[in-house]
Amino acid sequence: MPVSGEVAIVGAGVTPFGVLHELSYLDLIARSANAAVSDAGINMDLVEAAWLGTAEPLTAGLVGDSGAAVAQAIDFSPRPVTRVSNFCTSGMEAVRAGAMAIAAGEHDVVLAIGAEKMRDVTPRGSLVAKTAEQTHPTLAKGRTAPGQFALLANRYLHTYGASKEDLALVAVKNHGNANRNPKAHFHHDLTVDDVLSAPRVAEPLGLYDCTPTTDGGASVVMASREWAEANARRFALIEGMGLAVTGGYYSNFFDGESDYLGFESTRAAAAKAYEQAGITNPRQELDVLECHDCFTITEIVNTEDLGIAAPGKGVELLKSGATSFGGDIPVNLSGGLQACGHPVGATGVRMIAEIFNQVTGEAGERQVQGARRGLAHTLGGPGVIASVIVLGSPGD
């Protein structure tokens, strides 16, 4: 049967996100998985299978390149574990794979785990150097992750007449939000001036326009709707799920089609998720969003690609306060990637945990009153892979 309406999130666990020298990669798996299981009110032996989202095991000595990492971290032998990887959507891919196994009737209760240990190497020694050195010897040489999104920022600013100050507002909003999230990497307010005067990373992006380099783990327990109705303390249903892969490693750069104003992958993934969830007006029908704000510009284009702002109107939406805490369509109340950081595989699962808490009324200080339906979005690589999952409280 299809996933929509039949698969539930029944528990969640998230480690602190930060520079966690005392915690190993395997600790991130163990702590978040055990916390999720405990939150679900069950024992680990009830979990039948697990999926592990980790994008770059090279930053952790190759540990995390297979399901063996989970069997080493927690008591899981001999149950099946699959490591999945799809750039920054890896965490949500673990959720998606688990959901399909449940919908297929193969399992009743599974774990989706996302974890990434990025700070066992220095920040510049990790993904930046890896991308610079290990990728294709000629194509796109000179590319970095911030550099890729800076191309988007410059074209967006040029086309719509937006400014660096407009971009900075995303960082200010999300860093402010993180003060309500003890698990976030950073907890300090920023001003627009702080953002504009920060060291330059890739013009027009400076340090505070970029997600930091962070360790972290997050897990969710998922179950069939029947199991959840009979056993769960609280649960949310997956109402829609979309994954779109629109191109390869270089398509966005050497392809004449990309307008550098947004991402076709997000639009396609959202369309699929909205179709399954029966959403035709996301601005009205969603109560809360976590979207992939790897860079300030990305949150702005995400709101357009997800259909909560019209093309070119992302800055207007941001400035209206609608996406702020207290606004009618809050985005990244957790602090987003901007302030939580982006342990790549963990991010998507952290977002699912956040929306799960929102729509089950357990988001504490961050709670959106009466939230019944929320969305999680991750975007990967040069923007060619996007994952969108809509969660809703049952009985909607």
Next chain:
Amino acid sequence: MAVAAWDQDVITLGAHAAMEVLSRHPDVVPSTIFFASTTAPYAEGSNVAILAEALNLAGTGCTGFEVGSTTAAGAAAIELALDRVARGPVLVIAADCGRSAGGRPFGDGAVAWLIGSQGECAQIDAVSGDLSWFMDRWRIDGSGDITQSDRSLRAVSPGKSFAKSVGADLHIDDANPAIAGAGYLGTAAYLASVVLAFEGKRKGTRLTASASAGGASHALHLTAGSAAKHVAARFRERFDCGFDEEPTAAPDVASFDPYTSESRRWRERAADLRLEASRDTSGRVVYPPATDGERVGLARSGKVFTQTTDHVYPLGGPVSMAVIELDGGGRFYGQVIDGLGVEIGEPVNLVMRRLHMGGGVPQYFWKIAPKGRT
């Protein structure tokens, strides 16, 4: 030329000189290439084969020869070319980056001549040559820099008496002449100086020009054609540019160890060296090229679509990156030369450069250059 950028060498300079002369004669397909240089990157390995790939002459039956040893090799290559003309047009490329071998005040540059059985530039009527070993300038293999003997010894060089004996109007050796705005261009000096000697000269003007280095001497006797003075004027413009700014320092590459694969380098040589792309069934230009599919070349000019200056790229920074909308379709994404900033909408060209030395081997690729700045 004068001062090559840190990412230029005799291959990139030579390729561009050749591309320019070939583009002015699009119906001429050389059947032989002579490449003359004393500072080519491969002491063993074929520099001329790389040039043939870059010029889309590989696999066409075109053969190549490398002429080296002394900076008179440019003149020597012309002489050798004359014997090959019966088989088809000959491309002679002379290039040296003397500064890279510690040469002073030697310039960096490349000049290409296209030699055939007809043409409007000049006619080569006769040649002469001589060998009489002499230590004017030398470089011992594996032991570093170019050395010159002292001036008083060079004053008695046999090259000078050879020049006199053939009645040379112009004699090129390492002291003479230094081309204003270029310096001494090594093997390219002869090809450049002969052209410049035709400045303002009408068709029919005769010129005897000799070259000598290391005791190897060569001379050509030429007659100017109707185009000679126009080519000379074009060269003078190029040489009079000098340089107004410090060339960009080479980035510190000591710790940069990019992934390389010789298998990939060979397999993707057309895409790397001449931006060969493919066309899909709907007519769209595709780069990198699909393995199957009609072959086309990417255009080498266009406009900036978007750009950034990247401060975190680890190979010396900041790196300027841009996406270019190419004339005729397709896009290119890559580095801008010398870290120059470019603006959206700015017209640019694509230029061949040495991207890095991964695996200890020069990796050639293309970069973006603002128009008027190559």
